[in-house]
Amino acid sequence: MATIEDFDTEIADIHTRIATLQAHRANLTSILLSQPHLPARLQQRPVLHERKRRSAAKFVEAQSKRNLENVYRACAGVTAYKVKDPDPYAVDNGNVLGVRVEVSIGGTFIETYHVLFNRPNAKQRNILKIHKHTIPPCIPLHPLANKWLPITRKDADATMEQSLVKFGRSLRKELVSWHLRQEALEKLRTEAGLGNKATQPEEDKPDTSIGKVLNAFVSDDEESEDEEEMRTARDGAVKITDIEGDMAVRELTITWSNGNTGALRVTKDGEIDKAVFRSRDGLRESAMERKAEGRIEGLVQRLTT
Amino acid sequence: MAPKSNSKTTVPDYKNIPHSHRLPVTHREVQRTFGKLSRHSLISLAQQWLAKKNRDFCRPYLLSDRDDDDEEEEDEQYTPAQSCEELQEIYKELAARKGGKREIQDRILEGDWRKGISMYQLATAEIQYLLDHPNSLRWTAKRLARIPNAKSAVLDMEVTNDSEHLPRFQAQTFMSNLSRELTPLMKAHYLLTKIKTLPMTILRVYIHDSPYSTEASLATDNSSPDSAKSVFFIWPNGSPFVYSSIANHLGQVISDDGRHLRDIVQQAIPKAFSRPSARYQLASTNFTTKSLDALLTYRGPGKSNAAAGGWSVFQDHSFSQNALDFITSQRGDAHEKKGADQETSAGATKQGPGRPKRTLEDTETSEAKRRREVAEGRFGTSAKPNDGRGLERFEVRIDDSFPQSRTSADGNNDVDTSDLSARPSNHNRRGRPSLLDRSLEEIEELGDSESWVPDVRAVFQGSHVFAGIRQLVEQGVVDGEKMPGWMTGEAGVTIGAVKEGRIRTKKGTVPGV
Known part of the structure; x- marks a missing residue:
């Protein structure tokens, strides 16, 4: 007799199969869309509906953009992008520059960190200020910003030099070394x-204590x-x-x-x-x-x- | 053995209250704390206390204890066990079967620990309750900030291979420094625990307002009004923040005495952290909430401190995928909803069992859908009703000058008028000045300007303020596009002054650190 549980497991199985197949299809789609001569062929060959050609071209473009972005991110480690602050009261009309730091350990990219800058000063358009960020507090972001991205006070005469490149470089060094230390500690523990x-x-479930006194x-x-x-x-x-x-x-x-x-x-x-x-x-x-x-x-x- | 001889000395001393000092089971604090705990928590606490490493501090009443003094108690309900191992077995059995909570509470208070609950037990019980009910206390987040030293200002900001920018937390040193600061003023019992389930360290200070640190003086409860006696401090790991709270029981008022004692402990904390050439002070972070999860999100050790509200998309991976993830079809769908048929079906399945979701989308009007997308854009992945990170009070002062000709103020007006009912409650508590009262410099600054700046305050209250605002945006009550950013919670404060639509911040600070 097929019980409800049997059906449930069957349904769950089918769901997982659908999920795998969909992942597979998504994979194949991106491979197909990344074909080198695809845009040219789309242009040359005759098609039944012009609308479909256009939408296909759009997908190809999106894919090639993603490919380019990923190549930069994977190779450079620190990349910049532009975003728009949705806040209508944001400084500088909500123009925000994002800096993305990739951390890769053991052949995989394990974490991405972001620092978002705005330009608070309407006159000095190249002065950046940290607006938002996702850097954990154990990384010395404030000292780094203080060093490489000093904000010129209104009353000060001399403008301070800012160096976004050096900031990004030293921030990435801090982040990567932190992850490497974590990795090393894990290794020590296994050793x-x-x-x-x-x-x-999960293993020591009989231990009910709330923590270490x-x-x-x-x-x-x-x-x-x-x-x-x-x-x-x-x-x-x-x-x-x-x-x-x-x-x-x-x-x-x-x-x-x-x-x-x-x-x-x-x-x-x-x-x-x-x-x-x-x-x-x-x-x-x-x-x-x-x-x-x-x-x-x-x-x-x-x-x- | 329990320090019996100690209880007879009544000389003021300079000692902390040790873990093993016991309070009588009829003590108000003991009764209250144990009355709150659930059956499961009581059993697990008892098992903890019976563990070998803790037995020194939590001696149960065993058969061997009986023969010396109280032989006559023959009609006792709980026969004392032979050994701790036997008790451990008993509690294991109790844990295995179902039953009422009262049974365990009585067994602990009238049976196995009838001679008294040690300070250690009381402290662990209160911490257990705190972890069971993470929204039970009101917390204020502070930051340990280095006092700038004119001589070493440049050096402090240096980032070198072995520089440190966070105060170092070393349990033993910290405890001895803290008690050196406090013992001349009061007697206290400390319990410092590193929590396993959450990334934080809890310090519980039981304040005993007496010159004596003896067991007898603990038992006599001379503080006539019923006031909270313990204070909690939490350090999230790897961050400069400290959360503090007075552990008041439900309905218990926090008296001025209690607040004063907490302030003494609070002032001692930065001193205990300080070292020569590195002095710390506690700086306010304008953040008060009841939810520990919210604290760990907004003032915690992770990525989320300075990316609240709509910026939350940057801390989870919804904004940028893994650098080696080349699949565009799933994510691209979210942006181009009107894409080909094949694409939308891929989008629907992305949301797991997608059928009910789609039918719901179909019935949705295009206007509601647009509003939902606007809310999505403004709040990102934050402010979901059941994320457990609700802030229950958010208070702002509007510092803009009076005649607001800008049309964009409409979004505000809705909220401001609805909030008028909340104002009287604000007037009731005249006693303490609000943190929002203007400082002298601010008044001076306002005096310079031509226009009149009224003192307008808006208070948002509820179980999860920002989730509520998000729902208002989704329902079209608040215009999601014209709404100022602070209404999404992205400023990461619970109290602040708004000028030109933005929460004011101090100059030159980096958010979230």
């Missing part, structure tokens, strides 16, 4: 056998459970139980199963320049500290060997 941060919450200083004679588990393998190698970084991945905290902790400072280009390691009883472990300094990649190997 230490800690599992992916994103998948972890940071000012709970547990007395020495009682250990947390996971530490006790580790203790069974005490004679074996001491394991890293946690590697944590802050949002900007400028500071790492490492916890070992024997209670040692380490705090490391990371520079923007991924160099560990300062490290402090302490054993359970608060003694500095300078040997470890020396080992830790260097590139962020390979930190786990340096510490475990």
Whole structure:
């Protein structure tokens, strides 16, 4: 007997099949529209309806525009575009210049950031001011804007030079290095056998705690459970139980199963320049500290060997 | 063991209230907090407290505790368990089956923790409630801003390989600095927790207005009016913002005392962040809301801070596709609705199960459709009724001079007149000056100009103000094309002054940082 569930799964299957086929068709459409000589052929060949020819030509044009845009975006990393502010009260009639920063890691473009500028000064038309942006606060946008895009005060005599190109370049450097540090931290975690941060919450469902209490200083004679588990393998190698970084991945905290902790400072280009390691009883472990300094990649190997 | 001997000393001291100090179960705060929590939350809290690492702070009443003092209680409802492990099993069983919430609450307060609820337990319970009900408190977002130093002003703005522009948050250092600032003034219990589910760190400060940090003094509730006793601060990870709130229970008034104590803690926070040569202060960001999600959207760690309202299309990927996405047929459709048949069908399927959507579109008049598209253009992907990021109050002062000859003011007038009813409520609270009151410089500035500038204020109130405005635009009540940008929420403030149709901002600032 076919139940309602059976029908439901069947319908769901058909839906997914339709979705795949449509994606396939969209793919084929864009391939067809990207054919090099298509516009010329559309012009030359006779067609039944002139209207259809025109609409076809429009699609070809849209596709070639997209292709061009994507090539620029993929190759240049930082691209500019124009948008219109819909606000009727916007400065400069709503003309907005957008700058787009692409971040690619491991062969894919993972994120796009935008900075939108307007021209607040009616007289000095080349002075740009940041209007809106999608840069996370852990990126020093304000200092960068201050440096490369200073706004000339009305009372000041000399006009300040603005350099949008240098601004874009340094902003892209900040963004890419941030993503690279994040990537490196993820790699460190997998190397230490800690599992992916994103998948972890699903795995440990019996753990009902709301979070990690940071000012709970547990007395020495009682250990947390996971530490006790580790203790069974005490004679074996001491394991890293946690590697944590802050949002900007400028500071790492490492916890070992024997209670040692380490705090490391990371520079923007991924160099560990300062490290402090302490054993359970608060003694500095300078040997470890020396080992830790260097590139962020390979930190786990340096510490475990 | 519980510090019993401590409770007898009554000398004023300079200590924080430790996690393990207990409040009697009949204490008002305890009763209130536990009364609010759901069954599920109570069970998960109990399980947390019984975890080995927390047992120091949340000792349950076990059989071994009984023999010393209270042997006579034979008619007790809950027999004390042998061990924490046994209790853990009991709560696991309780979690597995259905039942009332009262059962758990009574078991905790009258059974397993009959000797008192520790400060740690109370704090975790309140944080749990906060996470269960993220709209339960009113939050004010502040920003930790560096105090400009004349000597190092240039250096502060430098961006080098190891420069930092955000205050560094190190839990231990911060806690010891904070308590050094506060202990001479009051006794407090602190709990600092990094939340797993949301990108933030919560600090709960339980203010104990007394010179003593003993258990006995905690139990005696001498603050005669019923006032809120704890204050919450939240740091979203990787951002310069701080949200603060007084944890008042429903119907509990926030007394001036409570506000004053919060201000003391609030003033201590930038000091605790400061280091030599890097001093911080708290700057207002003109943002107050009840919704934690809205806070994380407008003053959070992500991309959305300075791209609110219609600019939200830039933060999700609806404006620019992936650089390697060459497919035009789906997105192009949205712009050229009148394209070939083949194209529209592709567009309809893009919206998933598209059939009902299409029939709805067909019945829609072209005018309504145009209005919907205008709203789409102005609000982007923001201001959806159920996105959970509702702001419940938005207040502006119009700073334009009086006779507005511009026709475009019509859009405003609708809202302004409808809002007249809201004005009296504004007059009622005369007590505190509004943030919107003009500052001296602003009055001076106005005095210079020829024209008369009346003090006109508009207050928008509701469960989700901007979603409401979006609906008004879709229904044609507000003209979506002539509406000023601040009505879409793109300014990202809940209070502000409008001049020439734009929210005023300070000179030289970058939005959202």
